[in-house]
Amino acid sequence: MGVEFVDLFNQWASSYDDTVSGNDPEYKEVFEGYEDMLELLAGLSISPVMEFGVGTANLTRKMIRQNKVVIGIEPSSEMRRIANLKCPEAAMYDGDFLNYPQLMTPIQSIVSSFAFHHLTTSEKIEAIQKFDDKLESEGQIIFIDTLFKDEAHKQALIKDAEKSGHLNLAQDLQEEYYGYLDELKEMFSNQGFEVSFKQMNKYAWLIQAKKGE
Ligand SMILES: C[S@@+](CC[C@H](N)C(=O)[O-])C[C@H]1O[C@@H](n2cnc3c(N)ncnc32)[C@H](O)[C@@H]1O
Known part of the structure:
Protein backbone atom coordinates (compact mmCIF):
# COMPACT_ATOMS: atom_id res chain seq x y z
CA MET A 1 0.00 0.00 0.00
CA GLY A 2 1.49 3.36 -1.05
CA VAL A 3 4.81 1.77 -1.97
CA GLU A 4 4.35 1.33 -5.71
CA PHE A 5 7.39 3.53 -6.41
CA VAL A 6 9.90 1.47 -4.43
CA ASP A 7 11.55 -0.26 -7.42
CA LEU A 8 12.16 3.13 -8.97
CA PHE A 9 13.78 4.37 -5.75
CA ASN A 10 16.00 1.28 -5.49
CA GLN A 11 17.32 2.13 -8.96
CA TRP A 12 17.57 5.88 -8.29
CA ALA A 13 19.32 5.55 -4.89
CA SER A 14 22.95 5.62 -6.13
CA SER A 15 22.46 8.80 -8.21
CA TYR A 16 19.83 10.43 -5.96
CA ASP A 17 22.26 12.86 -4.30
CA ASP A 18 23.41 14.04 -7.74
CA THR A 19 19.82 14.86 -8.68
CA VAL A 20 19.09 16.85 -5.54
CA SER A 21 22.30 18.84 -5.89
CA GLY A 22 20.94 20.23 -9.18
CA ASN A 23 22.89 18.09 -11.63
CA ASP A 24 19.76 16.83 -13.36
CA PRO A 25 18.41 19.75 -15.45
CA GLU A 26 14.87 18.30 -15.45
CA TYR A 27 14.62 18.43 -11.65
CA LYS A 28 16.85 21.45 -10.97
CA GLU A 29 13.93 23.75 -10.17
CA VAL A 30 12.14 21.12 -8.06
CA PHE A 31 15.18 20.85 -5.77
CA GLU A 32 16.20 24.53 -5.96
CA GLY A 33 17.44 25.48 -2.47
CA TYR A 34 17.27 21.81 -1.33
CA GLU A 35 19.92 22.07 1.43
CA ASP A 36 18.44 25.30 2.83
CA MET A 37 14.92 23.85 2.80
CA LEU A 38 16.06 20.74 4.70
CA GLU A 39 18.03 22.88 7.15
CA LEU A 40 14.90 24.92 7.86
CA LEU A 41 12.81 21.78 8.36
CA ALA A 42 15.46 20.22 10.61
CA GLY A 43 15.55 23.39 12.73
CA LEU A 44 11.77 23.35 13.20
CA SER A 45 11.67 19.73 14.37
CA ILE A 46 11.57 18.85 18.07
CA SER A 47 13.16 15.64 19.34
CA PRO A 48 12.27 12.76 19.37
CA VAL A 49 11.49 12.88 15.66
CA MET A 50 9.99 10.29 13.36
CA GLU A 51 10.99 10.76 9.70
CA PHE A 52 9.22 9.08 6.76
CA GLY A 53 10.81 8.46 3.35
CA VAL A 54 14.34 9.28 4.56
CA GLY A 55 15.90 8.51 1.17
CA THR A 56 19.66 9.00 1.45
CA ALA A 57 19.35 10.60 4.91
CA ASN A 58 20.07 14.20 3.90
CA LEU A 59 17.43 15.58 6.27
CA THR A 60 18.17 12.91 8.88
CA ARG A 61 21.82 13.97 9.06
CA LYS A 62 20.90 17.60 9.65
CA MET A 63 18.65 16.65 12.60
CA ILE A 64 21.28 14.30 14.04
CA ARG A 65 23.83 17.14 13.88
CA GLN A 66 21.37 19.14 15.99
CA ASN A 67 21.54 16.32 18.59
CA LYS A 68 18.01 15.13 17.92
CA VAL A 69 16.84 11.55 18.31
CA VAL A 70 15.60 10.41 14.88
CA ILE A 71 13.66 7.28 13.97
CA GLY A 72 13.77 6.89 10.20
CA ILE A 73 11.28 4.91 8.11
CA GLU A 74 12.14 4.06 4.49
CA PRO A 75 10.66 1.36 2.21
CA SER A 76 13.51 1.16 -0.35
CA SER A 77 16.30 -1.21 0.74
CA GLU A 78 18.84 0.61 -1.45
CA MET A 79 17.92 4.00 -0.01
CA ARG A 80 18.14 2.49 3.50
CA ARG A 81 21.57 1.02 2.75
CA ILE A 82 22.93 4.45 1.72
CA ALA A 83 21.13 6.19 4.58
CA ASN A 84 22.72 3.80 7.09
CA LEU A 85 26.17 4.50 5.65
CA LYS A 86 25.70 8.27 5.67
CA CYS A 87 23.94 8.47 9.02
CA PRO A 88 24.67 5.46 11.27
CA GLU A 89 23.54 7.44 14.34
CA ALA A 90 19.85 7.32 13.33
CA ALA A 91 17.69 4.25 13.83
CA MET A 92 16.43 3.23 10.35
CA TYR A 93 13.51 0.86 9.81
CA ASP A 94 11.85 -0.75 6.83
CA GLY A 95 8.34 0.69 6.50
CA ASP A 96 6.23 3.36 4.89
CA PHE A 97 3.77 6.10 5.85
CA LEU A 98 1.10 3.56 6.72
CA ASN A 99 3.01 0.52 7.99
CA TYR A 100 5.92 0.90 10.36
CA PRO A 101 7.26 -0.58 13.58
CA LYS A 134 1.33 8.77 17.28
CA LEU A 135 2.12 12.38 18.20
CA GLU A 136 2.35 13.73 21.73
CA SER A 137 0.00 16.65 22.50
CA GLU A 138 1.18 19.87 20.82
CA GLY A 139 3.39 17.76 18.56
CA GLN A 140 3.85 18.78 14.94
CA ILE A 141 3.85 17.32 11.45
CA ILE A 142 6.36 19.19 9.30
CA PHE A 143 6.64 18.31 5.62
CA ILE A 144 8.25 19.73 2.54
CA ASP A 145 6.78 18.57 -0.74
CA THR A 146 5.63 19.65 -4.16
CA LEU A 147 2.01 20.71 -4.16
CA PHE A 148 -0.39 22.57 -6.42
CA LYS A 149 -2.31 25.72 -5.47
CA ASP A 150 -5.22 24.42 -7.61
CA GLU A 151 -5.93 22.63 -10.89
CA ALA A 152 -5.01 25.67 -13.02
CA HIS A 153 -1.65 25.87 -11.24
CA LYS A 154 -1.05 22.15 -11.87
CA GLN A 155 -1.80 22.51 -15.58
CA ALA A 156 0.43 25.61 -15.83
CA LEU A 157 3.37 23.74 -14.22
CA ILE A 158 2.88 20.75 -16.54
CA LYS A 159 2.77 23.04 -19.60
CA ASP A 160 5.89 24.85 -18.41
CA ALA A 161 7.77 21.57 -17.97
CA GLU A 162 6.72 20.41 -21.43
CA LYS A 163 7.77 23.72 -23.01
CA SER A 164 11.22 23.34 -21.42
CA GLY A 165 11.51 19.79 -22.80
CA HIS A 166 11.34 18.33 -19.26
CA LEU A 167 9.10 15.46 -20.24
CA ASN A 168 9.90 13.18 -17.30
CA LEU A 169 9.02 15.98 -14.91
CA ALA A 170 5.82 16.72 -16.85
CA GLN A 171 4.85 13.05 -16.57
CA ASP A 172 5.63 12.98 -12.82
CA LEU A 173 3.47 16.04 -12.26
CA GLN A 174 0.63 14.27 -14.04
CA GLU A 175 0.99 10.80 -12.56
CA GLU A 176 2.18 11.15 -8.97
CA TYR A 177 -0.24 12.16 -6.23
CA TYR A 178 0.89 15.71 -5.51
CA GLY A 179 -1.74 17.31 -3.32
CA TYR A 180 -3.73 20.50 -3.78
CA LEU A 181 -3.37 23.20 -1.15
CA ASP A 182 -7.07 23.32 -0.17
CA GLU A 183 -7.38 19.53 -0.14
CA LEU A 184 -4.39 19.15 2.18
CA LYS A 185 -5.62 22.00 4.38
CA GLU A 186 -8.96 20.20 4.79
CA MET A 187 -7.31 16.84 5.56
CA PHE A 188 -5.22 18.29 8.40
CA SER A 189 -8.01 20.56 9.73
CA ASN A 190 -10.53 17.67 9.77
CA GLN A 191 -8.11 15.77 12.00
CA GLY A 192 -7.91 18.78 14.37
CA PHE A 193 -4.52 20.11 13.28
CA GLU A 194 -3.79 23.83 12.87
CA VAL A 195 -2.07 23.95 9.50
CA SER A 196 -0.04 26.53 7.59
CA PHE A 197 1.71 26.51 4.21
CA LYS A 198 4.69 28.43 2.88
CA GLN A 199 5.99 28.27 -0.68
CA MET A 200 9.72 27.49 -0.78
CA ASN A 201 10.44 27.38 -4.53
CA LYS A 202 8.45 27.01 -7.75
CA TYR A 203 7.31 23.50 -6.68
CA ALA A 204 8.07 22.85 -3.03
CA TRP A 205 6.05 24.01 -0.03
CA LEU A 206 6.59 23.83 3.71
CA ILE A 207 3.56 22.32 5.45
CA GLN A 208 3.33 22.71 9.23
CA ALA A 209 0.47 21.06 11.10
CA LYS A 210 0.24 21.49 14.87
CA LYS A 211 -1.74 19.13 17.06
CA GLY A 212 -3.83 20.65 19.87
CA GLU A 213 -3.31 19.98 23.60
C1 LIG B 1 12.14 11.92 -3.56
S1 LIG B 1 12.73 10.83 -2.30
C2 LIG B 1 12.98 11.94 -0.94
C3 LIG B 1 14.10 11.48 -0.04
C4 LIG B 1 14.50 12.44 1.09
N1 LIG B 1 13.43 12.60 2.05
C5 LIG B 1 14.92 13.78 0.55
O1 LIG B 1 14.38 14.80 0.94
O2 LIG B 1 15.85 13.81 -0.26
C6 LIG B 1 11.25 9.98 -1.80
C7 LIG B 1 11.52 8.87 -0.79
O3 LIG B 1 10.26 8.38 -0.31
C8 LIG B 1 10.31 6.96 -0.27
N2 LIG B 1 8.94 6.44 -0.40
C9 LIG B 1 8.29 6.02 -1.50
N3 LIG B 1 7.04 5.60 -1.19
C10 LIG B 1 6.91 5.77 0.17
C11 LIG B 1 5.86 5.51 1.11
N4 LIG B 1 4.69 5.03 0.73
N5 LIG B 1 6.10 5.77 2.41
C12 LIG B 1 7.28 6.30 2.82
N6 LIG B 1 8.30 6.57 1.98
C13 LIG B 1 8.12 6.31 0.67
C14 LIG B 1 11.22 6.59 -1.43
O4 LIG B 1 11.73 5.28 -1.31
C15 LIG B 1 12.26 7.68 -1.37
O5 LIG B 1 13.33 7.34 -0.53
Whole structure:
Protein backbone atom coordinates (compact mmCIF):
# COMPACT_ATOMS: atom_id res chain seq x y z
CA MET A 1 0.00 0.00 0.00
CA GLY A 2 1.49 3.36 -1.05
CA VAL A 3 4.81 1.77 -1.97
CA GLU A 4 4.35 1.33 -5.71
CA PHE A 5 7.39 3.53 -6.41
CA VAL A 6 9.90 1.47 -4.43
CA ASP A 7 11.55 -0.26 -7.42
CA LEU A 8 12.16 3.13 -8.97
CA PHE A 9 13.78 4.37 -5.75
CA ASN A 10 16.00 1.28 -5.49
CA GLN A 11 17.32 2.13 -8.96
CA TRP A 12 17.57 5.88 -8.29
CA ALA A 13 19.32 5.55 -4.89
CA SER A 14 22.95 5.62 -6.13
CA SER A 15 22.46 8.80 -8.21
CA TYR A 16 19.83 10.43 -5.96
CA ASP A 17 22.26 12.86 -4.30
CA ASP A 18 23.41 14.04 -7.74
CA THR A 19 19.82 14.86 -8.68
CA VAL A 20 19.09 16.85 -5.54
CA SER A 21 22.30 18.84 -5.89
CA GLY A 22 20.94 20.23 -9.18
CA ASN A 23 22.89 18.09 -11.63
CA ASP A 24 19.76 16.83 -13.36
CA PRO A 25 18.41 19.75 -15.45
CA GLU A 26 14.87 18.30 -15.45
CA TYR A 27 14.62 18.43 -11.65
CA LYS A 28 16.85 21.45 -10.97
CA GLU A 29 13.93 23.75 -10.17
CA VAL A 30 12.14 21.12 -8.06
CA PHE A 31 15.18 20.85 -5.77
CA GLU A 32 16.20 24.53 -5.96
CA GLY A 33 17.44 25.48 -2.47
CA TYR A 34 17.27 21.81 -1.33
CA GLU A 35 19.92 22.07 1.43
CA ASP A 36 18.44 25.30 2.83
CA MET A 37 14.92 23.85 2.80
CA LEU A 38 16.06 20.74 4.70
CA GLU A 39 18.03 22.88 7.15
CA LEU A 40 14.90 24.92 7.86
CA LEU A 41 12.81 21.78 8.36
CA ALA A 42 15.46 20.22 10.61
CA GLY A 43 15.55 23.39 12.73
CA LEU A 44 11.77 23.35 13.20
CA SER A 45 11.67 19.73 14.37
CA ILE A 46 11.57 18.85 18.07
CA SER A 47 13.16 15.64 19.34
CA PRO A 48 12.27 12.76 19.37
CA VAL A 49 11.49 12.88 15.66
CA MET A 50 9.99 10.29 13.36
CA GLU A 51 10.99 10.76 9.70
CA PHE A 52 9.22 9.08 6.76
CA GLY A 53 10.81 8.46 3.35
CA VAL A 54 14.34 9.28 4.56
CA GLY A 55 15.90 8.51 1.17
CA THR A 56 19.66 9.00 1.45
CA ALA A 57 19.35 10.60 4.91
CA ASN A 58 20.07 14.20 3.90
CA LEU A 59 17.43 15.58 6.27
CA THR A 60 18.17 12.91 8.88
CA ARG A 61 21.82 13.97 9.06
CA LYS A 62 20.90 17.60 9.65
CA MET A 63 18.65 16.65 12.60
CA ILE A 64 21.28 14.30 14.04
CA ARG A 65 23.83 17.14 13.88
CA GLN A 66 21.37 19.14 15.99
CA ASN A 67 21.54 16.32 18.59
CA LYS A 68 18.01 15.13 17.92
CA VAL A 69 16.84 11.55 18.31
CA VAL A 70 15.60 10.41 14.88
CA ILE A 71 13.66 7.28 13.97
CA GLY A 72 13.77 6.89 10.20
CA ILE A 73 11.28 4.91 8.11
CA GLU A 74 12.14 4.06 4.49
CA PRO A 75 10.66 1.36 2.21
CA SER A 76 13.51 1.16 -0.35
CA SER A 77 16.30 -1.21 0.74
CA GLU A 78 18.84 0.61 -1.45
CA MET A 79 17.92 4.00 -0.01
CA ARG A 80 18.14 2.49 3.50
CA ARG A 81 21.57 1.02 2.75
CA ILE A 82 22.93 4.45 1.72
CA ALA A 83 21.13 6.19 4.58
CA ASN A 84 22.72 3.80 7.09
CA LEU A 85 26.17 4.50 5.65
CA LYS A 86 25.70 8.27 5.67
CA CYS A 87 23.94 8.47 9.02
CA PRO A 88 24.67 5.46 11.27
CA GLU A 89 23.54 7.44 14.34
CA ALA A 90 19.85 7.32 13.33
CA ALA A 91 17.69 4.25 13.83
CA MET A 92 16.43 3.23 10.35
CA TYR A 93 13.51 0.86 9.81
CA ASP A 94 11.85 -0.75 6.83
CA GLY A 95 8.34 0.69 6.50
CA ASP A 96 6.23 3.36 4.89
CA PHE A 97 3.77 6.10 5.85
CA LEU A 98 1.10 3.56 6.72
CA ASN A 99 3.01 0.52 7.99
CA TYR A 100 5.92 0.90 10.36
CA PRO A 101 7.26 -0.58 13.58
CA GLN A 102 5.33 0.54 16.66
CA LEU A 103 8.00 1.83 19.02
CA MET A 104 7.44 3.17 22.52
CA THR A 105 9.39 6.44 21.98
CA PRO A 106 7.07 9.45 22.53
CA ILE A 107 7.11 11.38 19.24
CA GLN A 108 7.20 15.21 19.24
CA SER A 109 7.65 15.75 15.48
CA ILE A 110 6.79 13.79 12.36
CA VAL A 111 8.79 15.04 9.40
CA SER A 112 9.21 14.19 5.74
CA SER A 113 10.70 15.81 2.66
CA PHE A 114 9.64 15.13 -0.92
CA ALA A 115 7.78 11.91 -0.09
CA PHE A 116 4.16 12.50 1.06
CA HIS A 117 3.03 12.74 -2.58
CA HIS A 118 3.55 8.98 -2.90
CA LEU A 119 0.23 8.49 -1.13
CA THR A 120 -3.19 8.69 -2.78
CA THR A 121 -5.81 10.99 -1.23
CA SER A 122 -7.37 8.23 0.89
CA GLU A 123 -3.92 7.03 1.99
CA LYS A 124 -2.95 10.58 2.98
CA ILE A 125 -6.10 10.83 5.15
CA GLU A 126 -5.31 7.48 6.79
CA ALA A 127 -1.69 8.50 7.39
CA ILE A 128 -2.73 11.80 9.03
CA GLN A 129 -5.10 9.91 11.38
CA LYS A 130 -2.24 7.63 12.36
CA PHE A 131 0.13 10.58 12.87
CA ASP A 132 -2.44 12.12 15.20
CA ASP A 133 -2.45 8.93 17.31
CA LYS A 134 1.33 8.77 17.28
CA LEU A 135 2.12 12.38 18.20
CA GLU A 136 2.35 13.73 21.73
CA SER A 137 0.00 16.65 22.50
CA GLU A 138 1.18 19.87 20.82
CA GLY A 139 3.39 17.76 18.56
CA GLN A 140 3.85 18.78 14.94
CA ILE A 141 3.85 17.32 11.45
CA ILE A 142 6.36 19.19 9.30
CA PHE A 143 6.64 18.31 5.62
CA ILE A 144 8.25 19.73 2.54
CA ASP A 145 6.78 18.57 -0.74
CA THR A 146 5.63 19.65 -4.16
CA LEU A 147 2.01 20.71 -4.16
CA PHE A 148 -0.39 22.57 -6.42
CA LYS A 149 -2.31 25.72 -5.47
CA ASP A 150 -5.22 24.42 -7.61
CA GLU A 151 -5.93 22.63 -10.89
CA ALA A 152 -5.01 25.67 -13.02
CA HIS A 153 -1.65 25.87 -11.24
CA LYS A 154 -1.05 22.15 -11.87
CA GLN A 155 -1.80 22.51 -15.58
CA ALA A 156 0.43 25.61 -15.83
CA LEU A 157 3.37 23.74 -14.22
CA ILE A 158 2.88 20.75 -16.54
CA LYS A 159 2.77 23.04 -19.60
CA ASP A 160 5.89 24.85 -18.41
CA ALA A 161 7.77 21.57 -17.97
CA GLU A 162 6.72 20.41 -21.43
CA LYS A 163 7.77 23.72 -23.01
CA SER A 164 11.22 23.34 -21.42
CA GLY A 165 11.51 19.79 -22.80
CA HIS A 166 11.34 18.33 -19.26
CA LEU A 167 9.10 15.46 -20.24
CA ASN A 168 9.90 13.18 -17.30
CA LEU A 169 9.02 15.98 -14.91
CA ALA A 170 5.82 16.72 -16.85
CA GLN A 171 4.85 13.05 -16.57
CA ASP A 172 5.63 12.98 -12.82
CA LEU A 173 3.47 16.04 -12.26
CA GLN A 174 0.63 14.27 -14.04
CA GLU A 175 0.99 10.80 -12.56
CA GLU A 176 2.18 11.15 -8.97
CA TYR A 177 -0.24 12.16 -6.23
CA TYR A 178 0.89 15.71 -5.51
CA GLY A 179 -1.74 17.31 -3.32
CA TYR A 180 -3.73 20.50 -3.78
CA LEU A 181 -3.37 23.20 -1.15
CA ASP A 182 -7.07 23.32 -0.17
CA GLU A 183 -7.38 19.53 -0.14
CA LEU A 184 -4.39 19.15 2.18
CA LYS A 185 -5.62 22.00 4.38
CA GLU A 186 -8.96 20.20 4.79
CA MET A 187 -7.31 16.84 5.56
CA PHE A 188 -5.22 18.29 8.40
CA SER A 189 -8.01 20.56 9.73
CA ASN A 190 -10.53 17.67 9.77
CA GLN A 191 -8.11 15.77 12.00
CA GLY A 192 -7.91 18.78 14.37
CA PHE A 193 -4.52 20.11 13.28
CA GLU A 194 -3.79 23.83 12.87
CA VAL A 195 -2.07 23.95 9.50
CA SER A 196 -0.04 26.53 7.59
CA PHE A 197 1.71 26.51 4.21
CA LYS A 198 4.69 28.43 2.88
CA GLN A 199 5.99 28.27 -0.68
CA MET A 200 9.72 27.49 -0.78
CA ASN A 201 10.44 27.38 -4.53
CA LYS A 202 8.45 27.01 -7.75
CA TYR A 203 7.31 23.50 -6.68
CA ALA A 204 8.07 22.85 -3.03
CA TRP A 205 6.05 24.01 -0.03
CA LEU A 206 6.59 23.83 3.71
CA ILE A 207 3.56 22.32 5.45
CA GLN A 208 3.33 22.71 9.23
CA ALA A 209 0.47 21.06 11.10
CA LYS A 210 0.24 21.49 14.87
CA LYS A 211 -1.74 19.13 17.06
CA GLY A 212 -3.83 20.65 19.87
CA GLU A 213 -3.31 19.98 23.60
C1 LIG B 1 12.14 11.92 -3.56
S1 LIG B 1 12.73 10.83 -2.30
C2 LIG B 1 12.98 11.94 -0.94
C3 LIG B 1 14.10 11.48 -0.04
C4 LIG B 1 14.50 12.44 1.09
N1 LIG B 1 13.43 12.60 2.05
C5 LIG B 1 14.92 13.78 0.55
O1 LIG B 1 14.38 14.80 0.94
O2 LIG B 1 15.85 13.81 -0.26
C6 LIG B 1 11.25 9.98 -1.80
C7 LIG B 1 11.52 8.87 -0.79
O3 LIG B 1 10.26 8.38 -0.31
C8 LIG B 1 10.31 6.96 -0.27
N2 LIG B 1 8.94 6.44 -0.40
C9 LIG B 1 8.29 6.02 -1.50
N3 LIG B 1 7.04 5.60 -1.19
C10 LIG B 1 6.91 5.77 0.17
C11 LIG B 1 5.86 5.51 1.11
N4 LIG B 1 4.69 5.03 0.73
N5 LIG B 1 6.10 5.77 2.41
C12 LIG B 1 7.28 6.30 2.82
N6 LIG B 1 8.30 6.57 1.98
C13 LIG B 1 8.12 6.31 0.67
C14 LIG B 1 11.22 6.59 -1.43
O4 LIG B 1 11.73 5.28 -1.31
C15 LIG B 1 12.26 7.68 -1.37
O5 LIG B 1 13.33 7.34 -0.53
